[in-house]
Amino acid sequence: MTAIPQEQTGGQMFMAGLKRTRNTMSLLNPRFMFGLVLLGFLLFFGIFGPFIFNKTDPMKFVGMLYDPPSATAWLGTDNFGRDVFTQLMFGIRTSLMIGIIAGTVATLIGVLIGTVAGYTGGMVEEVLMALTNIVITIPSIVILILLSIAFKTRSLLVMGIIIGVTTWPWTARAVRAQTSSLRTREHVDVARLSGTPTLGLIFWEIIPYMLSYIVMAFVLQLNSGILQEAALSMLGLGIDKGISLGIMLQWALLWESVRTGAWWAFIPPTLLLTLIAFSLLLLQSSIDEIFNPRLRRS
Amino acid sequence: MNTTKPEAPMLETRDLSRAFGHGDHMVRAVDRVSFSMQTGEIVAVVGESGSGKSTLARLLLRLLDPTGGQILLHGQDVTTLHHRGELKTYWQKVQGAFQDSFAAFNQFYTVRRSLEKALNVLDVSLSKSDRTQRIETSLREVGLDPADILDKWPHQLSGGQLQRVMIARALVVGPELLIADEPTSMLDASLRVTVLNLLLDLRKSHNMSILFITHDLGQANYLSDRILVMYRGELVEQGPVEQVLADPQHEYTQRLLADVPRLRGKSGVPA
Numbered sequence: 001m002t003a004i005p006q007e008q009t010g011g012q013m014f015m016a017g018l019k020r021t022r023n024t025m026s027l028l029n030p031r032f033m034f035g036l037v038l039l040g041f042l043l044f045f046g047i048f049g050p051f052i053f054n055k056t057d058p059m060k061f062v063g064m065l066y067d068p069p070s071a072t073a074w075l076g077t078d079n080f081g082r083d084v085f086t087q088l089m090f091g092i093r094t095s096l097m098i099g100i101i102a103g104t105v106a107t108l109i110g111v112l113i114g115t116v117a118g119y120t121g122g123m124v125e126e127v128l129m130a131l132t133n134i135v136i137t138i139p140s141i142v143i144l145i146l147l148s149i150a151f152k153t154r155s156l157l158v159m160g161i162i163i164g165v166t167t168w169p170w171t172a173r174a175v176r177a178q179t180s181s182l183r184t185r186e187h188v189d190v191a192r193l194s195g196t197p198t199l200g201l202i203f204w205e206i207i208p209y210m211l212s213y214i215v216m217a218f219v220l221q222l223n224s225g226i227l228q229e230a231a232l233s234m235l236g237l238g239i240d241k242g243i244s245l246g247i248m249l250q251w252a253l254l255w256e257s258v259r260t261g262a263w264w265a266f267i268p269p270t271l272l273l274t275l276i277a278f279s280l281l282l283l284q285s286s287i288d289e290i291f292n293p294r295l296r297r298s
Numbered sequence: 299m300n301t302t303k304p305e306a307p308m309l310e311t312r313d314l315s316r317a318f319g320h321g322d323h324m325v326r327a328v329d330r331v332s333f334s335m336q337t338g339e340i341v342a343v344v345g346e347s348g349s350g351k352s353t354l355a356r357l358l359l360r361l362l363d364p365t366g367g368q369i370l371l372h373g374q375d376v377t378t379l380h381h382r383g384e385l386k387t388y389w390q391k392v393q394g395a396f397q398d399s400f401a402a403f404n405q406f407y408t409v410r411r412s413l414e415k416a417l418n419v420l421d422v423s424l425s426k427s428d429r430t431q432r433i434e435t436s437l438r439e440v441g442l443d444p445a446d447i448l449d450k451w452p453h454q455l456s457g458g459q460l461q462r463v464m465i466a467r468a469l470v471v472g473p474e475l476l477i478a479d480e481p482t483s484m485l486d487a488s489l490r491v492t493v494l495n496l497l498l499d500l501r502k503s504h505n506m507s508i509l510f511i512t513h514d515l516g517q518a519n520y521l522s523d524r525i526l527v528m529y530r531g532e533l534v535e536q537g538p539v540e541q542v543l544a545d546p547q548h549e550y551t552q553r554l555l556a557d558v559p560r561l562r563g564k565s566g567v568p569a
Contacts (some may be wrong), residue, residue, distance in 0.1 A: 186402040195386040195419040
C-alpha cells in the first residue's frame with residue numbers, strides 16, 4: 001500500500017470513545033446523561049411499575065367509558081372503562097419489545113447484506129444494492145400493511161420481524177459504505193495472507209472496526225421500530241393480544257376521545273411515544289458525538 | 299529435482315499487468331512487468347510514489363488479480379489460483395510485510411492472537427505447544443522477547459517493535475519469499491538499519507528470498523543484490539545493484555540518482 005498516513009481508525013475511535021466515556025464524557029455530556037436517565041426511567045416504569053403500583057391487569061374494567069382521572073384510575077379510563085395508567089405501563093413493554101425485535105432483525109439483515117456487498121464488490125454488490133434500493137423505494141408502510149394482513153396471528157415476535165424486514169435497507173447502505181472503505185485496510189490484507197475465509201474477514205476484521213457505528217444504527221432502528229409499530233397499530237394492524245401504545249391510540253381515535261374531550265385517552269400514550277423517541281435520539285446523537293470528534297464542540 | 303535450476307527461477311513474472319478503470323480513465327498501475335528471482339536473492343524494487351510498486355507487491359502476494367500476464371513460482375503458473383485452498387498453499391511459500399505496521403495489525407487482537415492466526419495458513423493443524431514454539435522462535439529471531447510481547451496489544455508497541463512482529467508473522471509459516479513493501483519507511487533512521495540487518499540475517503539463516511520495495515536508493519543499495527526500477531507502472535531498468543547505480547541507462551534512473559547526491563559522491567554538492 002502507498003504511504004498515506006491513516007486517519008484514526010474506527011476501532012481506535014471506539015476504544016478512545018470508551019475511555020473518554022469512562023473518564024469524563026458521560027458526566028460532562030448532559031445530553032447523554034439526560035437521554036439515559038429518561039430512557040431508564042421509562043424502562044423502570046414499564047418493567048417494575050405494574051408491581052410497584054400493584055396494577056397487573058391492563059384489561060381489567062375499573063370504570064365506565066372515559067371516566068376522568070380519579071383516585072382509582074389515576075389517568076382516567078379508556079373507552080371500555082379500563083385503567084389508562086396500567087395500560088401505559090404495559091404499552092411501554094410491548095412497544096419496547098417490538099422495537100428491540102425489529103431493531104435486532106433490521107440490524108442483522110442490514111449488517112449482513114451491507115458487509116457482504118461492500119466486501120465482495122462486483123456483481124454481488126450490484127445485485128444486493130439493487131435489492132436494497134428496491135426495498136427503499138417501495139413505501140415501507142405499504143409492505144407493512146400487506147405483511148400484517150398476510151399473517152393470521154400477529155404476536156409480538158411476528159410484529160417485530162415484520163417491521164424489521166422492511167426497515168433494514170438504510171443500515172445496509174450505511175454499512176456497505178463503511179465496509180468498502182474498511183476492506184482496503186492493511187490488516188484485512190494481512191488476514192487474507194493468513195488464509196482467513198471471507199466470512200471470517202468480515203466478522204473479525206471488518207465488523208469490530210465499525211461496532212460503534214452498528215450500535216448507533218441499532219438505536220436508530222429501535223426508535224423507528226417503535227414508531228412503525230405505533231403507526232401500524234393505529235391502523236388496527238397491531239398485535240392481536242395485549243396492549244401497546246399504538247393500540248391505545250387506535251381505540252382513542254375510534255371512540256372519539258378527541259371530540260369528547262377525553263384527553264387522558266390520547267395524550268399520555270402520545271407523550272410516552274414522544275419521550276421514548278426523544279430519549280433514544282438523544283442517546284444516539286450523543287454517542288455519535290463521543291465517537292465522532294468532528295461533531296464535538298470544545 | 300533441484301527446484302532452483304536456472305531454467306525455472308523461484309519467482310518469475312511474464313508481462314504482469316494490472317489496470318484500473320476502463321476506457322479513457324484506465325490507469326495502468328503495473329504495465330507488462332517481467333523479471334525473475336532466484337532462491338536466496340534480495341531484489342529491490344525502487345520507484346517514486348505512484349510508480350506501481352505497491353500494486354506489484356499486492357499482485358505478487360495474490361491479494362489483487364492481474365489483468366494480464368503471469369506469475370510463476372518454481373515454473374508453475376500461480377495466477378490461475380483463485381480458491382482459498384489453492385491460495386493458501388501459495389501463501390505458505392510467499393508472505394508479506396507491509397509499510398504501516400500500525401494499520402497492519404487488527405487492534406482488537408493481542409500479538410499472540412495475531413501470530414496464531416498467521417499459522418492458520420498452514421494445512422496441518424499444529425498442537426498448542428507446537429504453535430507456541432513456532433511463534434516464540436520467530437519472535438526471538440526478529441530480536442523480540444516473547445514473554446515481553448506476546449500478550450501486548452498493538453497500540454502498546456512501538457513502530458519498530460510492530461514492524462519486527464510483522465516480519466515474525468511472516469516467518470512463522472517459513473516462507474521461501476518475503477515481499478516487504480516499504481517496511482522501513484515509517485521508522486526512525488536508527489530503527490531502519492535494525493530492520494534492514496534483520497532482513498539480511500533472515501536471508502543468511504533461512505536462504506529466504508526477499509523482494510524489498512522502497513523509494514530509497516540508499517536502502518536498496520545497502521540491502522539488495524539486484525535492483526528493479528519502476529516508472530509509471532513499467533519496469534524501466536533492472537540489473538545488479540552496482541551496475542545500475544554506477545551506470546544508469548534509463549533517463550528516469552539517472553534522475554533518481556541525481557536526487558541522491560551522496561550516493562554518487564558528486565563533489566561540490568553538499569550531502
